[in-house]
Amino acid sequence: MAPTIPDGVGWTALVVSAQRAAESRRPDALFQDPLAEALVERVGEDAIAAGPGPDGGTDQRGTLARVMGDFLPVRTCFFDRVVTEHPTPQVVILAAGLDGRAYRLERPAGTVIYEVDVPEVLAFRDAVADDLTPTVEHRPVAIDLREDWPEALLAAGFDPTVPTTWLVEGLLIYLPADAADLLLDRLTGLSAPGSAIGVEYADRDPASAMTGLAGTDDPGAQLFADLVEAGPRDSPARWLGSRGWTVEESTVREQAGLVGRPVPAIMDPELGGMDAWLARARR
Numbered sequence: 001m002a003p004t005i006p007d008g009v010g011w012t013a014l015v016v017s018a019q020r021a022a023e024s025r026r027p028d029a030l031f032q033d034p035l036a037e038a039l040v041e042r043v044g045e046d047a048i049a050a051g052p053g054p055d056g057g058t059d060q061r062g063t064l065a066r067v068m069g070d071f072l073p074v075r076t077c078f079f080d081r082v083v084t085e086h087p088t089p090q091v092v093i094l095a096a097g098l099d100g101r102a103y104r105l106e107r108p109a110g111t112v113i114y115e116v117d118v119p120e121v122l123a124f125r126d127a128v129a130d131d132l133t134p135t136v137e138h139r140p141v142a143i144d145l146r147e148d149w150p151e152a153l154l155a156a157g158f159d160p161t162v163p164t165t166w167l168v169e170g171l172l173i174y175l176p177a178d179a180a181d182l183l184l185d186r187l188t189g190l191s192a193p194g195s196a197i198g199v200e201y202a203d204r205d206p207a208s209a210m211t212g213l214a215g216t217d218d219p220g221a222q223l224f225a226d227l228v229e230a231g232p233r234d235s236p237a238r239w240l241g242s243r244g245w246t247v248e249e250s251t252v253r254e255q256a257g258l259v260g261r262p263v264p265a266i267m268d269p270e271l272g273g274m275d276a277w278l279a280r281a282r283r
C-alpha cells in the first residue's frame with residue numbers, strides 16, 4: 001500500500017522529488033535520483049500531483065512546468081557541488097524532505113548526514129526508501145524547525161566542534177523573516193571553523209512573482225502563493241555576511257548556464273521573475 005501523502009508544505013517535498021525523478025529519466029539527465037524514482041513508482045505521478053486528502057488538492061504540474069521549467073535540476077546540481085566540494089565529516093540538510101543525497105552521493109568514510117524535517121515527512125520518506133541502500137550513514141532528526149532543533153540535532157549525535165556542511169534548499173521561502181534569522185543564528189552557533197553552507201534565496205515575495213507570471217486565477221500559482229512567506233530581508237551576501245560567513249553569491253541564471261539549461265522564468269528578472277540566488281558561504 002502506498003504511504004499516506006503528507007499535507008501542506010510537506011507535500012511540496014513530493015512535488016520537487018517527482019521533478020528529480022523526471023530529470024533522472026531524461027536522456028541528458030544531470031543526475032540519477034533512486035529515491036525520487038522509488039517515490040514515483042510507489043505513489044504515482046498523478047497521486048503526487050493531486051496532493052493529500054481524499055479528494056486530492058490542486059494539480060500544480062502545469063503551472064510549475066510553465067513557470068519553473070528546468071529549475072529543480074539546476075538547484076540539485078548546485079547543492080550537490082556544495083556537498084561534494086566540502087568533504088566535512090557532517091552534513092546537515094534542513095527541511096530535507098525527500099532529499100536523495102544519502103542514496104546517491106559518495107562521501108568520505110565516516111561522514112554522517114543529518115536530515116531534519118517534520119516527523120510526518122521523514123516517516124513518509126522512510127516508507128518510500130525501504131528497499132534502497134544508502135551510500136552514506138544518515139540519521140533522521142524528526143522535528144519542526146520552529147522548535148528547538150539544535151537540541152534534537154545534538155541528541156542525534158551531531159558534534160558542533162567539527163566542521164559541518166549545511167544545506168538550506170527549498171526552505172527559506174516558507175519562512176517569515178524573523179524565523180529565517182533565528183534559523184541562521186542557530187546554525188551559525190553550531191558551525192565549527194571550516195564549515196560551509198549552501199542556500200537557495202529569493203529577494204522578494206515569491207508568491208507575487210508566481211501569480212504575476214502564471215496569473216492570479218491560476219490554481220497552482222495560488223496554492224503556491226498560499227504556502228510561501230517572505231524569507232530573509234537582505235541579499236545573501238549581507239544576510240550571511242552579517243553573521244561572519246564569507247559569501248560566494250551566484251544567480252540562478254548563472255547556475256542554469258553552468259549545467260546548460262534554460263533559465264526559469266520565475267527566477268529571472270528579465271523574464272518578469274524575481275532576483276534569485278544560489279549562494280554558498282564558508283567560515
Ligand SMILES: C[S@@+](CC[C@H](N)C(=O)[O-])C[C@H]1O[C@@H](n2cnc3c(N)ncnc32)[C@H](O)[C@@H]1O
Pocket residue numbers: 009010011012013016017094095096097098099116117118121143144145146169170171174
Ligand atoms: C519544497 S520541500 C524541499 C525539500 C528538500 N529540501 C528538497 O529540496 O527536495 C520543503 C520542505 O520543507 C519542510 N519544512 C517546511 N517548514 C518546516 C518546518 N517548520 N520544520 C521542518 N520542516 C519544514 C517541509 O516538510 C518540506 O519537506
